[in-house]
Amino acid sequence: MNWLTNTIGASVGKKLMMAITGLGFCCFLTIHLAGNLTIYGGKDFFNSYVDHLHSLGPLVTLAELGLLFFATLHILTGTLLFYQNFKARPIRYSVNKRAGGRTLGSATMPYTGFILLLFVIFHLLNLHFVDKTNTTTFQLLSSSFANPVYIFIYTFAVIIAAIHVSHGLWSAFQTLGVDHPKYTPFIRGLSIVFSVAIGIGFGFIPIYISLLI
Amino acid sequence: MTKNINITLKVWRQKGPNVKGGFETYHATNISTDMSFLEMVDVVNEQLTLDGKDPIAFDHDCREGICGMCGAVINGRSHGPEKGTTLCQLHMRHFSNGDTIVIEPWRAKAFPIVKDLVVDRSAFDQIILAGGYISVNTGGAPDANSIPIAQEIAELAMDAAACIGCGACVAACPNASAMLFTGAKISQLALLPQGKPEAANRALAMVNKMDELCFGNCSNERECEAECPKEISISNIARLNREFVKAGLVSVVK
Ligand code: HEM
Ligand code: SF4
Ligand code: FES
Numbered sequence: 001m002n003w004l005t006n007t008i009g010a011s012v013g014k015k016l017m018m019a020i021t022g023l024g025f026c027c028f029l030t031i032h033l034a035g036n037l038t039i040y041g042g043k044d045f046f047n048s049y050v051d052h053l054h055s056l057g058p059l060v061t062l063a064e065l066g067l068l069f070f071a072t073l074h075i076l077t078g079t080l081l082f083y084q085n086f087k088a089r090p091i092r093y094s095v096n097k098r099a100g101g102r103t104l105g106s107a108t109m110p111y112t113g114f115i116l117l118l119f120v121i122f123h124l125l126n127l128h129f130v131d132k133t134n135t136t137t138f139q140l141l142s143s144s145f146a147n148p149v150y151i152f153i154y155t156f157a158v159i160i161a162a163i164h165v166s167h168g169l170w171s172a173f174q175t176l177g178v179d180h181p182k183y184t185p186f187i188r189g190l191s192i193v194f195s196v197a198i199g200i201g202f203g204f205i206p207i208y209i210s211l212l213i
Numbered sequence: 214m215t216k217n218i219n220i221t222l223k224v225w226r227q228k229g230p231n232v233k234g235g236f237e238t239y240h241a242t243n244i245s246t247d248m249s250f251l252e253m254v255d256v257v258n259e260q261l262t263l264d265g266k267d268p269i270a271f272d273h274d275c276r277e278g279i280c281g282m283c284g285a286v287i288n289g290r291s292h293g294p295e296k297g298t299t300l301c302q303l304h305m306r307h308f309s310n311g312d313t314i315v316i317e318p319w320r321a322k323a324f325p326i327v328k329d330l331v332v333d334r335s336a337f338d339q340i341i342l343a344g345g346y347i348s349v350n351t352g353g354a355p356d357a358n359s360i361p362i363a364q365e366i367a368e369l370a371m372d373a374a375a376c377i378g379c380g381a382c383v384a385a386c387p388n389a390s391a392m393l394f395t396g397a398k399i400s401q402l403a404l405l406p407q408g409k410p411e412a413a414n415r416a417l418a419m420v421n422k423m424d425e426l427c428f429g430n431c432s433n434e435r436e437c438e439a440e441c442p443k444e445i446s447i448s449n450i451a452r453l454n455r456e457f458v459k460a461g462l463v464s465v466v467k
Contacts, residue, residue: 007461010420011390011430012454081430085388088322088429094236095315097289099385101435107387109432171433177458179451 011084012175014077019172021074026169026194028067029161033201039208043138050137075117082110105167105195112164119157126150145210154206162199169194216246218310222257224269225317227326230333234326236315246306250293251276251283253305270329278302278442281377284384285330286317291381291440299379299442319384323391323426334380336426337394343422344415345398347407360406373401375443382437382445388429393437395423396449403456413464416456 007013038049054060105112127140144150169191173179178187219242227234241257248256251273258268274282283300287293293303308314316330324332374397382393399416402408408415431450438447460466 003461003467006417006421007458010457010461011424011428012420012457013461015430015432015454016458081432085390085429085432088389088427089320090322091320093286093289093317093320095286095289095317099290099436099439101437101439102387106432106434167433174433174447174451175431175454177451177455179448181448184448 014081015175017073017077018081019175021070021077022168022172024067024070025074026165026172029165029198033198036205037201039138039141039205043136043212047136047138071120075113078110078113103167105163105165106171108163109167112160115160116157116164119153119160122153123157141209142213145206146213148210151206151210155203158199158202161202162195165198166191166195216306216310217243218246218305218308218312220244220253220308220311221313223313223315224329226269226329227318229328230325234329244305246304246308248305249276249301250287250303250305251301270327270331272331273301276301279377281379284319284379284381286319286384288315291319291385292379292442296439297442297444299377302442319380321380321383321389321428323389323428324380324383332380334378336428337378337380337391339426340391340395340419340422341398344411344418345402347402347411349407362405366404370401370404373397373404373445373449376401376441376445377443379442381440381442383428385436385440386429386431387434387436388432390431390437391423391426391428392431392450392453393441393445393447395419396447396451396453397445399456400449400452403452412456413460413466416453416460417466420453420457 008017035049035053039046126144127137130140132140145154170184170188173184173187219240222239222241223236224239225234226237239257239261241253244253244256251271254269254271261268271285272282274280276283278299278301281299284292285300287300287303292298292300293307295303295307318326318330319332319334321332323336324334327333376394376397378394380394383389383391386393399419402415403412433447433450435447438445
């Protein structure tokens, strides 16, 4: 197993961990968004989607454990990379200027990532680890989004997620070595389209629900 | 058209590797816009020498953009604001009368400061020593062109081989990563048949050496590519990533 730990432990290997787990999250976000869009089909349609999802039972648990595992890897590796990168330049420049490579997304990866971690914890406490015996998920949502502070937190977090993946998606492909003059421009474009889709797709749900109330 | 300009310099001065440094202000007057940046520093240094002061130490050799010795961060930009130029090829016509120019050395843990603007880039040599070579038997020289190489591949290898090892990529990288340099060196050999036999060993050894020397981790910020005087593409970093994964996971090399 030495070869495996040596590969994963190297700088490029750690980046691979970030890329694979990050792409996993992007898949999760896509599925999560597709499910959440059922909200536009009305309260009953949405609740029946939630019931169908939960009826998958052990499969859902398996997916949750997978996500937890990926999240642990992503966060621990990300933190280690951030620390190492910080240490790689002990004396900073007094003048910093971009040459045109950096973007809002790329420059803020560790910070947007950390905010996402806080949000994920908040999100789970808000909607996952709650007693759902006498209520439907839709009721939980509408009571949350009756509060403008919740709308703000969710919308803000979604924008942060969009910024994170605007760099993350194409970066993951580059890290995996998927680069070709014919496809790379498409992947770069896809990152932007994906992040906008995530931003708009998730972003309007809290506002929409609050309007229904 | 030639003009003469006056500028203010804020230059990082540091007497030696482990002493505290700081910025000093100098006035460069009557500088011809035809001068190169280094010639401008020469003028300042001449005056400092006449005044009995220590001239500003900086690296340079060819002064024609091919050796890779020169380099400093000018107003936050490696090798100054012009694209695809080394510091020695930057001309004063890109500056205006009255400008203040901040000059800092490459900043990276792996490139310790020797003096003022001179940094020790021998970390790059160590990366090359780790695997940036091919092994050839001595004896009669092999026939030229005995191994056919497609034109496009030869071009890609030549593009990677244009790297002059100046270190601007490390200096410009927000993480002080050496992936563009190492990617270029791995690519120029991995692309060619002559480099294939040792490709797996090379990828592992060079990446491990790079890590050991405390360069940062690439986060695909693309600042290196934008600042590289030879405009080396980050496609070479993607190739490095592929070569490393192949070597680490599917080659028999440990
Ligand atoms: C939970 C909190 C999160 C933290 C703390 C976090 C942190 C980070 C950090 C620090 C990086 C940059 C690593 C580097 O380039 O050196 C990164 C990259 C990435 N993140 Fe996250 N992230 C989080 C959540 C997410 C989520 C929810 C997604 C999914 C959409 C995601 C997708 C990605 C992707 C695709 C990359 C790029 C991987 C690469 O550059 O190879 N992250 N993350
Ligand atoms: S890749 Fe470009 S910036 Fe980096 S050392 Fe080579 S020539 Fe200099
Ligand atoms: S002095 Fe040789 S490249 Fe600038």
